Amino acid sequence: MSLLDDTIAAIAPRDAGAERAARERLDRMTKPPGSLGVLEDVAAQLAGTAGVCPAPLPGPTAVAVFAGDHGVHAQGVTPWPQEVTAQMVANFAAGGAVVNAFAASLGADVVVVDVGVATPSAPAPGFLDRNVRRGTADLAEGPAMTRDEARRAVEVGIEVARELAADHGCLVTGDMGITNTTASAALICAFTGATPDGATGRGTGIDDPTLARKVEVVTRALARDRSTDPLDVLAELGGLEHAALAGFVLGAAAARVPVVLDGVIAGSAALVAAALCPAALEHAFAGHVSAEPGHALALRHLGLRPLLGLDLRLGEGTGALLAVPLVTAAARALADVATFDSAGVTEKA
Numbered sequence: 001m002s003l004l005d006d007t008i009a010a011i012a013p014r015d016a017g018a019e020r021a022a023r024e025r026l027d028r029m030t031k032p033p034g035s036l037g038v039l040e041d042v043a044a045q046l047a048g049t050a051g052v053c054p055a056p057l058p059g060p061t062a063v064a065v066f067a068g069d070h071g072v073h074a075q076g077v078t079p080w081p082q083e084v085t086a087q088m089v090a091n092f093a094a095g096g097a098v099v100n101a102f103a104a105s106l107g108a109d110v111v112v113v114d115v116g117v118a119t120p121s122a123p124a125p126g127f128l129d130r131n132v133r134r135g136t137a138d139l140a141e142g143p144a145m146t147r148d149e150a151r152r153a154v155e156v157g158i159e160v161a162r163e164l165a166a167d168h169g170c171l172v173t174g175d176m177g178i179t180n181t182t183a184s185a186a187l188i189c190a191f192t193g194a195t196p197d198g199a200t201g202r203g204t205g206i207d208d209p210t211l212a213r214k215v216e217v218v219t220r221a222l223a224r225d226r227s228t229d230p231l232d233v234l235a236e237l238g239g240l241e242h243a244a245l246a247g248f249v250l251g252a253a254a255a256r257v258p259v260v261l262d263g264v265i266a267g268s269a270a271l272v273a274a275a276l277c278p279a280a281l282e283h284a285f286a287g288h289v290s291a292e293p294g295h296a297l298a299l300r301h302l303g304l305r306p307l308l309g310l311d312l313r314l315g316e317g318t319g320a321l322l323a324v325p326l327v328t329a330a331a332r333a334l335a336d337v338a339t340f341d342s343a344g345v346t347e348k349a
């Protein structure tokens with residue numbers, strides 16, 4: 001069996017007993033039942049993933065930023081030059097990006113993974129060279145990559161999740177790839193049935209003629225015949241970082257470590273993971289909903305409720321990192337808060 005097959009076979013649903021115990025404890029805690037709203041679902045989910053109530057606090061935290069380039073850049077769907085991907089990889093490794101600032105504010109580790117960048121990066125602490133291919137082919141003209149490349153990139157994500165899960169209790173998705181919102185929109189349309197018009201947005205910020213071109217590119221890619229096998233869809237329309245992110249979600253679920261998803265790139269990759277193994281998404285949180293319209297469509301399809309909505313559209317893992325304190329607070333409340341019995345507080349009549 002391959003690493004991908006082994007990983008899928010190792011993924012189990014959340015533990016219903018631990019989750020029930022968490023719901024019962026949440027109702028006995030010194031607060032009106034249900035008053036922590038969505039955080040009660042977060043606490044119960046953490047217990048279900050850990051298989052024990054209360055769940056251990058979900059830390060330390062690591063964000064993995066998967067980077068890749070895209071042949072569809074040739075279609076003029078983003079104003080940014082492709083070399084910005086490699087330049088930002090160097091910036092992440094040097095600690096100079098927003099993801100580094102947000103990670104520092106949490107004490108989280110940052111790992112940068114070249115899974116598909118067009119130009120190689122110099123070795124640096126926290127940088128992993130796991131390049132599968134130096135950028136995808138143009139998805140407007142034909143398959144973005146081969147099925148074998150897609151599988152290898154998925155397995156990079158699984159391996160990184162496994163390595164990080166050995167000494168981290170909370171994993172966070174990050175991405176970097178100029179043009180990757182085009183591939184994200186195409187994946188979202190393929191997996192959810194959304195229209196290119198509804199799923200395609202302005203990415204880093206594009207004008208109306210560029211947006212019209214982007215919608216046309218996504219429409220053209222979707223018009224090709226393709227198999228419905230999730231790996232084939234990924235190979236046809238996705239990016240190498242999408243593939244690695246799908247693997248990262250699977251790897252975290254197999255290790256029973258909660259994973260917090262970032263924006264539209266992670267959301268579209270999570271659709272691939274869910275198609276390969278629906279139970280994997282039981283261990284995931286949607287950190288936020290981004291301004292890119294396809295993201296909300298992907299989350300709705302996955303049945304994930306975003307913890308934050310701040311109109312972010314940066315990527316890198318930034319929105320997901322901002323949600324980590326909410327996940328930690330939910331876990332700490334479940335573990336620490338007294339019950340009506342233990343605190344001698346009278347329950348409602």
Ligand SMILES: O=C(O)c1ccc[n+]([C@@H]2O[C@H](COP(=O)([O-])O)[C@@H](O)[C@H]2O)c1
Nearest residue numbers: 078177179180181203204263264290315
């Ligand atoms: O996370 C998001 O939802 C998100 C939304 C818009 C843009 N981005 C980031 O912007 C880059 C892709 O934008 P674009 O316009 O070149 O497709 C890529 O590096 C992403 O991390 C990220």
Ligand SMILES: Cc1cc2nc[nH]c2cc1C
Nearest residue numbers: 080084176204314315316
């Ligand atoms: C500068 C820059 C930083 C980014 N971080 C994630 N995507 C990005 C896109 C650009 C263009």
